[in-house]
Amino acid sequence: MTSTITATASLLPTGQLSTQPPIAQVIPILRATFSLLRTFLSQASRLVVALATPLLIFVPLISRLLGPVILVFHIVLDVALYTPYTIISSVAVALYPIYMFCGVACIFGAVLGILGRSLVTLSNNIIAPELPKAELLHPKLSMRPKKRRRKSSFVEDS
Numbered sequence: 001m002t003s004t005i006t007a008t009a010s011l012l013p014t015g016q017l018s019t020q021p022p023i024a025q026v027i028p029i030l031r032a033t034f035s036l037l038r039t040f041l042s043q044a045s046r047l048v049v050a051l052a053t054p055l056l057i058f059v060p061l062i063s064r065l066l067g068p069v070i071l072v073f074h075i076v077l078d079v080a081l082y083t084p085y086t087i088i089s090s091v092a093v094a095l096y097p098i099y100m101f102c103g104v105a106c107i108f109g110a111v112l113g114i115l116g117r118s119l120v121t122l123s124n125n126i127i128a129p130e131l132p133k134a135e136l137l138h139p140k141l142s143m144r145p146k147k148r149r150r151k152s153s154f155v156e157d158s
Contacts, residue, residue: 063070
């Protein structure tokens with residue numbers, strides 16, 4: 001690695017620095033690594049096949065013994081998983097236009113309601129702006145009668 005870094009920083013015979021990008025130096029290393037990995041994996045797969053070949057004699061026997069279990073498992077999966085999924089997906093496909101229509105209607109209604117409320121508020125402020133309320137300016141001049149407090153009948157014995 002040190003020689004690569006030194007070679008990159010060294011000057012070319014013309015006296016200029018190397019303009020070769022760093023990725024160009026990594027590509028040969030990656031190419032050699034992947035070649036070695038491919039060779040290892042092909043040899044490993046040959047070894048696994050050679051070791052597993054005698055075990056292939058037992059596959060028909062095991063499949064016939066486990067046939068009823070596999071059939072029951074297939075039926076349970078069909079009833080519990082595949083059929084409900086098929087029903088739900090077909091209902092979802094059938095109801096998709098209604099879902100889209102209701103969604104667009106709700107969004108459009110919300111936008112229209114907000115826009116309408118804003119326009120009404122704006123027109124009310126333009127036509128008849130709010131005057132300051134008398135209660136806020138003079139709280140004592142309020143016309144509402146004040147609530148009286150009830151006297152408590154509870155007397156503390158001392």
